[in-house]
Amino acid sequence: MSNRQIPVSVLNLVPIRQGQGAKEAIDAMVDLAQATEKMGYARYWIAEHHNTSTLVSSATSILIKHTLEHTEKIRVGSGGVMLPNHAPLVVAEQFGTMATIYPDRLDLGLGRAPGTDMMTASALRRSKNDTVYTFPGDVQSLLTYFGPEEKQGYVKAFPGVGTNIPIYILGSSTDSAHLAAKLGLPYVFASHFAPRWMEDAIKIYRSEFQPSEYLSQPYMMVCLNVVAAETDEEAKLESTTMQQFFLNVVRGSQMKLSPPVENMDDIWNEQEKAVASNMSSVTFIGSKETVRAQLNEFQNKYNVDEIMAVSYIFDPEKQRRSYEIFKEIVDEG
Secondary structure: OOOOOOOEEEEEOOEOEOOOOHHHHHHHHHHHHHHHHHHOOOEEEEOOOOOOOOEOOOOHHHHHHHHHHOOOOOEEEEEEEEHHHOOHHHHHHHHHHHHHHOOOOEEEEEEOOOOOOHHHHHHHOOOOOOHHHHHHHHHHHHHHHOOOHHHOOOOOOOOOOOOOOOEEEEEOOOHHHHHHHHHOOOEEEEOOOOHHHHHHHHHHHHHHOOOOOOOOOOOEEEEEEEEEOOOHHHHHHHHHHHHHHHHHHHHOOOOOEOOOOOOHHHOOOHHHHHHHHHHOOOEEEEOHHHHHHHHHHHHHHHOOOEEEEEOOOOOHHHHHHHHHHHHHHHHHO
16 A cells, blocks of 8 residues: 555444434434544545434434534535435535534535435435436536535525535446546545445546546545454454344345344345345455555555545444544554
């Protein structure tokens, strides 16, 4: 790995742990934000999911506001706001208001997926047209709303004008790589659950990137899973929480974040194992030495500008420790 120290960040889907409810999940979200802020993480992003009883991240902007309120300097943002569900003007007003209260601490990550099933998407949608296709125009609208007053049209976001909230394009396929490159915006790839197109997306983004007023060269972020512990054995055990999380996705079941188990083969069949393992294949897992080797290998291959870590670990203390170990690895270069 090049010895440059890269920024590391956190993604939180705000899962509910077994035996707990929504309030505890939100409290845990704040606790983790405060802990990772102290560790020196660059940013803390919160996802958007709907009609998922095991995740509390439906009203993303309210959770962002709550996190900003309980932290001091860490940047807080959306990973992401799923733009098909929202009118850009409303997003601009909400984020513009937060940026006014908490200047220079806000990021806006934008996704083109609905973050839910199609029936729920239809209940959320602001129009019956397929708003996925309006994504490029909607992104452009937001850039304008946050820009200088003289570039605005008749409709403006108050507050929002002139806040210049940084916009990041999120992607889990190659589609958004083309758009991020064309608009000259930073690009974040969702390898934590959709690693299949990561390599292609990184290549497309870098090769097609056009410098803009926002960015002079490509800024490539990758979100991936991290389960770090004192030993490889402990990390392997703790990672069964993550494996159960992905099994949940494969089965479409609504199980809360579950404690680690001794043997996953008692729970999943071969086919489920293959699909879940595929989804979580971009994971750093093990002791400090093992994760360091994995990070070096990853960076030698991809040399990304920032890594965003998501850690599905049942015990909050062990989750914090995982983030601590990962930050120490990065700091040691």
